[in-house]
Amino acid sequence: xxxxxxxxxxxxxxxxxxxxxxxxxxxxxxxxxxxxxxxxxxxxxxxxxxxxxxxxxxxxxxxxxxxxxxxxxxxxxxxxxxxxxxxxxxxxxxxxxxxxxxxxxxxxxxxxxxxxxxxxxxxxxxxxxxxxxxxxxxxxxxxxxxxxxxxxxxxxxxxxxxxxxxxxxxxxxxxxxxxxxxxxxxxxxxxxxxxxxxxxxxxxxxxxxxxxxxxxxxxxxxxxxxxxxxxxxxxxxxxxxxxxxxxxxxxxxxxxxxxxxxxxxxxxxxxxxxxx
Amino acid sequence: xxxxxxxxxxxxxxxxxxxxxxxxxxxxxxxxxxxxxxxxxxxxxxxxxxxxxxxxxxxxxxxxxxxxxxxxxxxxxxxxxxxxxxxxxxxxxxxxxxxxxxxxxxxxxxxxxxxxxxxxxxxxxxxxxxxxxxxxxxxxxxxxxxxxxxxxxxxxxxxxxxxxxxxxxxxxxxxxxxxxxxxxxxxxxxxxxxxxxxxxxxxxxxxxxxxxxxxxxxxxxxxxxxxxxxxxxxxxxxxxxxxxxxxxxxxxxxxxxxxxxxxxxxxxxxxxxxxxxxxxxxxxxxxxxxxxxxxxxxxxxxxxxxxxxxxxxxxxxxxxxxxxxxxxxxxxxxxxxxxxxxxxxxxxxxxxxxxxxxxxxxxxxxxxxxxxxxxxxxxxxxxxxxxxxxxxxxxxxxxx
Numbered sequence: 001x002x003x004x005x006x007x008x009x010x011x012x013x014x015x016x017x018x019x020x021x022x023x024x025x026x027x028x029x030x031x032x033x034x035x036x037x038x039x040x041x042x043x044x045x046x047x048x049x050x051x052x053x054x055x056x057x058x059x060x061x062x063x064x065x066x067x068x069x070x071x072x073x074x075x076x077x078x079x080x081x082x083x084x085x086x087x088x089x090x091x092x093x094x095x096x097x098x099x100x101x102x103x104x105x106x107x108x109x110x111x112x113x114x115x116x117x118x119x120x121x122x123x124x125x126x127x128x129x130x131x132x133x134x135x136x137x138x139x140x141x142x143x144x145x146x147x148x149x150x151x152x153x154x155x156x157x158x159x160x161x162x163x164x165x166x167x168x169x170x171x172x173x174x175x176x177x178x179x180x181x182x183x184x185x186x187x188x189x190x191x192x193x194x195x196x197x198x199x200x201x202x203x204x205x206x207x208x209x210x211x212x213x214x215x216x217x218x219x220x221x222x223x224x225x226x227x228x229x230x231x232x233x234x235x236x237x238x239x240x241x242x243x244x245x246x247x248x249x250x251x252x253x254x255x256x257x258x259x260x261x262x263x264x265x266x267x268x269x270x271x272x273x274x275x276x
Numbered sequence: 277x278x279x280x281x282x283x284x285x286x287x288x289x290x291x292x293x294x295x296x297x298x299x300x301x302x303x304x305x306x307x308x309x310x311x312x313x314x315x316x317x318x319x320x321x322x323x324x325x326x327x328x329x330x331x332x333x334x335x336x337x338x339x340x341x342x343x344x345x346x347x348x349x350x351x352x353x354x355x356x357x358x359x360x361x362x363x364x365x366x367x368x369x370x371x372x373x374x375x376x377x378x379x380x381x382x383x384x385x386x387x388x389x390x391x392x393x394x395x396x397x398x399x400x401x402x403x404x405x406x407x408x409x410x411x412x413x414x415x416x417x418x419x420x421x422x423x424x425x426x427x428x429x430x431x432x433x434x435x436x437x438x439x440x441x442x443x444x445x446x447x448x449x450x451x452x453x454x455x456x457x458x459x460x461x462x463x464x465x466x467x468x469x470x471x472x473x474x475x476x477x478x479x480x481x482x483x484x485x486x487x488x489x490x491x492x493x494x495x496x497x498x499x500x501x502x503x504x505x506x507x508x509x510x511x512x513x514x515x516x517x518x519x520x521x522x523x524x525x526x527x528x529x530x531x532x533x534x535x536x537x538x539x540x541x542x543x544x545x546x547x548x549x550x551x552x553x554x555x556x557x558x559x560x561x562x563x564x565x566x567x568x569x570x571x572x573x574x575x576x577x578x579x580x581x582x583x584x585x586x587x588x589x590x591x592x593x594x595x596x597x598x599x600x601x602x603x604x605x606x607x608x609x610x611x612x613x614x615x616x617x618x619x620x621x622x623x624x625x626x627x628x629x630x631x632x633x634x635x636x637x638x639x640x641x642x643x644x645x646x647x648x649x650x651x652x653x654x655x656x657x658x659x660x661x662x663x664x665x666x667x668x669x670x671x672x673x674x675x676x
Contacts, residue, residue: 003370003371003372004360004369004370004372004375005365005370005371006360006363006369006370006371007363007364007368007369008315008318008358008363008364008365008366009314009315009317010363012309012312012314027467027481030312031400031405031406032400032401035396035397035400035401036384036397036400038397039384039386039389039397040386042388042389042393043386043388043389046388046389047388066329083563083566105578113382114383115383115384115401116361117356118361118362118377118379118380118383119377119379119380119383119384119401119402120359120360120361120375120377121401121402121403123472176615177581183306184303184306186302187298187302187303187306188299188303189303212299216560229381233569259504264306264309264310264676268305268309268310269311270362270363271302271305271309271363273356273361273362273364274298274302275298275299
C-alpha cells in the first residue's frame with residue numbers, strides 16, 4: 001500500500017529527490033506510452049487508403065522538386081559527395097524527426113482533451129507517445145534510404161553503423177523541447193502556430209537540403225541544430241564527423257535541454273488540468 | 277494512521293474567473309516553477325476565487341462518504357483533488373492505497389479502434405498492466421455485454437454500449453479507494469443495477485468510497501456519512517438523511533431569497549407549512565391517536581391557475597408512506613392558505629417528513645412546488661408500537 005500525499009508546491013519541496021521519482025514514473029509508464037503510440041498509429045493509418053505509404057510520398061515530392069530545380073539550373077547546390085536525392089533524403093529524415101516531433105509534441109497535451117481533466121495518469125506519456133510517431137516515420141524513411149542506396153548504386157562508408165547513435169542527440173532535444181512546448185501551448189494556444197512557422201523557417205537556416213559551405217560557416221556555427229543534422233550524414237558519406245567539437249557541444253546542449261525541460265514539466269504538470 | 281484511508285485537512289482550491297487571467301497566471305506559475313519559486317498559493321490574486329475553501333474529513337478503510345451540494349459548490353473539485361488531478365492550494369490530503377475513479381468512462385477511447393483494442397488503451401491509462409488486462413479480459417467483456425461488437429470500431433457503438441464498456445474496464449481496476457462522480461446517469465436501469473451491485477461488492481471487500489451525486493436515493497443507499505457543500509465550504513457533515521434535509525432547506529432558502537428580490541422563478545410557491553395540535557398550537561410532534569391538522573400557505577403569481585393540493589408523509593430518506601390529494605381546484609392569485617385534516621396520524625413513533633405541495637392533477641405529472649417539514653411522532657400506550665412496519669392502529673381481536 002503506497003502512501004499518497006497532495007499539498008501545495010509538493011514537487012518543488014522535494015528538491016533533488018524528485019529525479020529518482022521521475023525516472024521510476026517514466027519506466028512505469030512505458031506500457032502506456034506504447035499503447036498510446038499504437039492507438040494513434042493504427043487510428044491514423046486506418047483512415048487512409050494508402051496507409052503509411054504517405055510517410056514516404058512527401059520526401060519523394062520534396063526531392064523530386066529539388067532535383068528538378070537543380071537540373072534546371074535554378075538552384076545550384078554544388079558538390080555534396082553523394083547523389084543529391086540521397087543527400088537531401090538523409091537530411092530531411094533527420095530534420096523531420098525534429099520538426100514533426102516538436103510540432104506534434106507541442107499539440108499532444110491539448111489534443112488529449114477532457115481525458116486530462118478527468119483521469120489521473122502520467123502526462124509525460126502523451127508527449128513521449130507523440131514523439132514515438134516521429135521516430136516511426138524516421139525509421140520508415142531510413143528504410144527508404146537503404147533502398148535508394150541500391151537504386152543509385154551508392155556505397156556508404158562504414159560510418160553508417162554509427163548513424164543511429166549520431167541521431168540520438170537530435171531525438172533527445174526533440175523530446176525536451178516537446179515537453180516544454182506542450183506545457184506552454186496548454187496555456188497559450190498560439191505556441192503551436194509559432195512552432196510551425198519557426199520550424200519551417202529553421203529548416204532553411206540549417207544545412208538540411210544543402211551542404212555546409214566553408215565561407216558562410218559563421219551562420220552554421222551559431223545554429224546548434226546544424227551539427228545534429230550534418231554529423232549523421234557525414235558518417236554515411238565520409239565515415240567520420242567533419243566538426244566533432246561542434247557536434248559534441250550540440251549533443252551536450254541537447255541532453256541539458258532535455259533534463260531541464262523534463263524536470264520543469266514534472267513540476268508544472270499539476271497545473272495543466274486547471275488551465276487547459 | 278494505519279487504518280485511515282483518506283485524510284483531508286482543510287483543503288482548498290482556487291480558480292481564475294477570466295480567461296485572460298487563466299493564461300497569465302498559468303504562465304506565471306510555470307515560470308515560477310522553472311526558477312524554483314514556491315508560489316504563495318493560499319492568497320487570492322486578482323480575479324481568483326476559492327472553489328473549495330477549507331474542507332476537512334477523515335475516512336477509514338471501507339467507509340463510504342457522499343458529497344452533495346448545489347451546482348458550483350465544489351463537489352467535483354474536491355473529487356478531482358482526491359484523484360490527484362488538481363493539487364490543493366491550501367491544506368493537505370493524505371491517502372493510502374491505489375486510487376481508482378469512475379469519473380469519465382472510456383477515457384482514451386479512439387473511435388477508429390475496436391472495442392478489444394480500446395480495452396487495452398483505456399486499461400493502460402487507468403494504470404493496469406497488459407498482464408492484468410489479459411487476465412481480466414473475459415470478465416470485462418462479460419460485464420460490458422456488448423456481444424459481437426467487441427471487434428467493431430467503437431464509433432459504431434450506441435452510447436449505452438460505450439458507457440458499458442468504459443464502465444466494465446474501470447470497475448476491474450480494483451482500487452483501494454474508489455471515487456465516483458455522477459457517471460451512473462447514463463445507461464439503462466438494468467445496467468445501473470449491475471453497477472451499484474458491483475460497487476457494493478467492492479465496498480464490502482474493504483474499498484473506501486467517495487461518491488458525488490445529485491441523486492439522493494443513491495446517496496442514501498450507498499453512503500454512511502455525507503458532506504453538504506455550498507460555495508466551497510462544508511455546511512453540514514453527518515448522516516445522509518440529515519444532510520439531504522439540510523440541502524433541501526438550502527434550496528428553499530435560495531428560492532425565498534429570489535422571491536424576496538422579486539425574481540420568482542416559480543409562479544406558485546409554498547411559503548409555509550404548519551402542523552397544529554388539538555389546541556390549535558403549532559407543533560412539531562404528534563401522537564398516533566390524534567388527528568393531523570396541516571395548513572399550508574402559498575403565494576400564486578398568476579391568474580387562472582388550477583391545481584391539486586397534496587400532503588405526503590415520508591420517511592426521512594424520502595420513501596413515501598401516504599399521499600392525499602385535494603382534487604383539482606382553482607387557485608386564486610396572491611396569498612392563500614389550504615388546510616387539511618387527517619383523522620388520525622396512525623404512525624409508529626419516530627422521525628418523519630411532511631410534504632405539502634401543489635401539482636397539476638392527482639397524477640402529479642408536474643409538481644408546481646412542494647416543501648417539507650420535520651414531523652416527529654411520539655408513541656403512546658394505547659397504540660402499541662411494532663418494530664415491523666410504519667403504521668399503528670387500534671385492532672379488535674376476537675378468539676372463537
